[in-house]
Amino acid sequence: MTVVKQIESVRKGSFTSRYLPTYCVFLSTLDLSVNTRIAYKYQVSHFLSWLHHSQMADYGLAEPEARDAVVAQYKVFLKRQRGVKCRTINAALTAIDSFYGFLGLGKSGVQRDRE
Numbered sequence: 001m002t003v004v005k006q007i008e009s010v011r012k013g014s015f016t017s018r019y020l021p022t023y024c025v026f027l028s029t030l031d032l033s034v035n036t037r038i039a040y041k042y043q044v045s046h047f048l049s050w051l052h053h054s055q056m057a058d059y060g061l062a063e064p065e066a067r068d069a070v071v072a073q074y075k076v077f078l079k080r081q082r083g084v085k086c087r088t089i090n091a092a093l094t095a096i097d098s099f100y101g102f103l104g105l106g107k108s109g110v111q112r113d114r115e
Contacts, residue, residue: 043095071108086113
């Protein structure tokens, strides 16, 4: 199956485990280092797990306004509940922006923090 067909399949389907494997195929088409691909997969996997458990999956993957709200909530979750450092949060946001680009929703408007 081509990357385009896989992306179409994900868009038509519900929130399932198909997102991450298809996103990884998409990553393999980009000019990224192996370490960057691994980091993006890791960060997006955690984001999708959080999104699924927060029961906002359908909302958070639907449109740009919802995307921004969900990503902002995830950033707060990482910072306040997980105690994640600024640099790691910013790396997660970059990976999540890549994921939303893959979905055709573009980058989130969530601001990066300075250290």
